[in-house]
Amino acid sequence: MRKIVVYELVSLDGVAEDPDGFFDDWDDVVDAHLASVIGTQDAVVLGRRSYDQWARFWPGSEIEPFATFINTVTKYVATSKPLDQDWARATVVEGELVAFVRDLKQQAGGDVGVHASISVAQALLAAGVVDDLRLVVAPRVAGQGRRLLDGLPPMRLEAVRSERSPAGHLLLDYRVAR
Template identity: 35%
Template sequence: MRKLVVSTFLTLDGVMQAPGGPGEDDDAGFAYGGWSVNYWDELMGEVMGRAMSTPFSLVLGRRTYDIFAAHWPRATEEEGAKPLNDAIKYVASRSRPTLEWSNSVLIEGDAAEGIAKLKQEDGPELQVHGSGHLIQTLLRHHLVDQYRLWVFPVVIGSGKRLFSDGTIPAALKLVDSVVSTTGVMIGTYQPAGEIVTGSFALD
């Protein structure tokens, strides 16, 4: 069985929209595209490199696929380009787009059912990058095995959030963490069942 990992950049208030640059996703007039760029340091590059040092496949929504496909095939000298270009890319889309990036496969039919089947197969871990709408589907169907959350010290106040309205309440367990020199907290979490509540009130 394959593990499905959601890896995403977040602001401190949980926004994941357009971390990489202006125009990446300006839905609803989002004006802060590129909010993650100035926080990058050497340690973050090392963490990303380790995540891509073992075989993986990508599971992407259509918008993220188009962003990646427009960049990585033409940026072969950049760090991280080879593993991304070599990986199998499974794409969830309501339409039937032409997938020109090498090793790209359209998920036929219902996305949740298709990804659940992929998880049952033998193969490398499935990594989800970006793909905010797709992640909401994965959350509703309990398909995420691990979260790698990169939390940046910036607050935006509006935008698409990883855990949006309708998220099913659940507990998580922190299994690894590191902090960059620029204050980015990189935490790895696993689902830990239902939330257990309690009270500090005195009897």
């Protein structure tokens, strides 16, 4: 069975929206962490807003290792409308998101990533289909913006790994307890 892995950049106060506003000092440890996360993934689920933003940016990007990964991986987009922008290996999620991801989880393959899409991550966490939550916590307070964990039901997480990067980011890997 595949694992569903949520990977998010968040501020110290839990904001995940617009990480460019609080995340500006990437370092080699954060880079290696990202490489280890995406190294096991062969599919990604994105929300429509993230897809639209990323489809404009990543095809021309040379920011590695993520550019090669996101441009070649299968991308499932949670949206009710046709995609306006063409991007390699992108397809619209057929049917209801949680049911689609539960089915995807049962198929053969690598891990399925959820990157940047707050509403998708929240829906999947609330439905209990996420296996791992991997956070990079920036040493900044954003003060405002959508928070990743707002509105979720109580859940228990098991700490799997934690590390501090040279720039002061906390790399926190959790397994969602069943």
